[in-house]
Amino acid sequence: MSVRQPQALVVVGSINVDLTALVERLPAAGETVGGGRLRRDVGGKGANQAVAASRLGARVRMVGAVGSDADGVWAVEAIRNAGVDVGDIATVDSPTGTALIAVDEAGENQLVVCSGANALVDAGGIAVGTGDAVLMQLELPLDVVRAVVTRAPGFVALNAAPARRLPEDLVERVDLFIVNETEYAAMPELRAARRVAVTYGAAGAAMIAEGAETARVPAAAVATVVNTVGAGDAFSAALTLAILAGAPDEQALRTACAVGAAAVARPTAQPPLAPLELYAVAEAGGCSPR
Template identity: 65%
Template sequence: MQKLTVVGSVNVDLTAIVDRLPEPGETIGGGRLRRDAGGKGANQAAAAARLGAQVRMVGAVGDDADGQWMRSALTDAGVDTAHVAAVSEATGTALIVVDADGENQIAVCEGANALVDIDGVEFGADETVLAQLEISMELVTRLAETVPGYLALNAAPAQPLPRTVLDRVDLFIVNETEYALMPELRDAPLVAVTYGAKGAALLERGETVASVPAVATTPVNTVGAGDAFCAALTIALREGFSPADALSTACAVGAAAVADPASQPALQALAAYVP
């Protein structure tokens, strides 16, 4: 299975589970509180390891109890955490509200994630690197300039992408809202776009080369589903799956993730999700 390095965020997820999402200025009662390991980077690393890849994480946590907990959660998932630094800032935190349909609202306090660094990290030519935009664009640009092998970017949250990144990244992964907010992705060599219950598509320079339906499931929490999809799609494409099979496999993994209340869901090996 693939060697995968994930460079990205590590957060504590504080999730309030309520019947419906509050309107602006409104307070909703009757919620249940969960406290889970999260962060786009950590979620993707944990998912990839559970799917069977050989994974290491490059990130940062606080020198605090939450930081120790996040490192332990990654280790328990099978992730090498040697490059998860303990820094002076508090461990990143995401404040999440999830309704009865699994839809969510999220506010992220980056904390230690602002100090993620790749100094001293060596990347092999045979190694896949997966990053997200919960780390600084400066760091993403450095990855584009230094990673010798395959580079995938989950371009979320949406923000303008510099030409250096657009020209270098092998695979972009976004949802339909992010794709609409970043028109520069129309010129990218390969972009995966997710459409929620409508499935996903792969586009080469704006032209659809594969499109698959979603896998029917009952959503419990959508927070980690996109991250599981990112991990599965990256691994499947690097394993030589056809575009359609890679998308179908990733959609199946995302469906399994959305049915799990945790942001880092329990997953089987990748082969269990191959159509």
Template identity: 55%
Template sequence: MSTTPQSSAPNSSPTLTVVGSINLDITATANRLPSPGETVGGGVLRQQPGGKGANQAVAAARLAGRSRMVGAVGHDEAGLSLITAMAGAGVDVQDIARVDSATGTALVLVDGEGENQIVVCPGANASVALDGVDFDDDEAVLCQLEVDQNVVLEAARRAKGFFALNAAPAMPLIPELLERCNLVIVNETEYELIPALRDAPLVAVTYGGEGSAIFVDGERVAEAPAVRVTDIVNTIGAGDAFCAALVLALQSGLEHSHALAVANAVGADAVRDASSQPALKQLEHYIEATRTAALPA
């Protein structure tokens, strides 16, 4: 009998399926980040669930009530705890494989302003595969680049509905992968580092405190201002929450500017939470909260 926890999510088709990385985040928080060769004392150590894929799947579950995760963890205590945490958040975990590698781990340094430095040890994430995984016709799929890009390409080929790629970390993209993307999400640095995105059909770019924008075939067609946050605690999971929220908002039929505003609001809530998988309200809350701002002037 399998000892893998079962999700409490409904048996109906999930709103969003995420294919990607699952990590244990080992985080040290200090007043400031060390310079090369420097030691900074007084840190606080914390272990918590992470990985861009898992973060996005949990965010989607908290926003929409359910999601599905396709990934891999090790046969270790960390792997079991991460699956348990995702299932508890409403993620369907039946397509998370247990493999003969250590569970992926991220070593994270965070300063007093929430800025961070991260080293990722992929471990089991290098073994992510789509064996036995099927996607429904109306199922949205979201991937990142913390797993092998050929696996991401296979997911794009198999996806029958909306396929979104969070092209992070930045790297050259297989041309076919880019052609198959209905949406690419990047931050401003990644947008500069991946020139091929200039001609992509639909790209969302985040600009930190300057908000976000959508480009269609290289033309900036929509934007939304950032939500000002003075009590920033942790920025690690904010981008992942933004990605999940934007895909869900677009899939719900919102026009581009309103969808960006919703995702910005979700990201703002995320930075107020110390967790890489922050507590979030239902998507409808953010849609209503941003509706007035999204109305034409």
């Protein structure tokens, strides 16, 4: 893939501490499942995407908020250590966000997210320059997302997760939406969006422009699925960077699928990743993001 270097990327989003229980199977409602193994990692869709983009080779600035607690200090340091500029991560008077996650032997998961400091991100303090592309998610208050979208002069990508009703001005302004098939079905307003990448798990991924499919790539088998929690975030970061670098839709999807497939083989939502161009070499990608 012959592409130009991507622009600087600003990731505006959530920062959490992930408490993950690895279990043989997920519990049913009201059921207790024993024998779990506990992991404690830095997560949040915003932090996951910022770290993934940095490890893929981009220059990344993270905008978000953590609490004035030990978890906040730890999270910021972990994000910094991944090469991300953390100068715009605020410390606020609220606990750092926390995600409670259960993951079974097949890599399927259940999540409960406690927003904490993420609910206090101040839209007024977010600066986006003319040379910045922006990647966001919906784990922050919608008014913060709308404010950033309104003032961002360049390319804007929005991983519209978790699903919620989107106002018309947001749909009209965003250059690229990234969702899974469940989220796409829950947000019919996205049929009018200029470009939407939809992931279908084992069935691959597609690009849809103003309601019409323009590209589709198949999934490839993944040898070992350990954890699907961060796969969608790795996919979102990779797809955004591939498009910014000038890749056509089909190649961008294949590249992002290859990155998502690499992510599911690791237990953490912030897996180690190679430079983006190495994933672009393959003719087919494994698409596992949810």
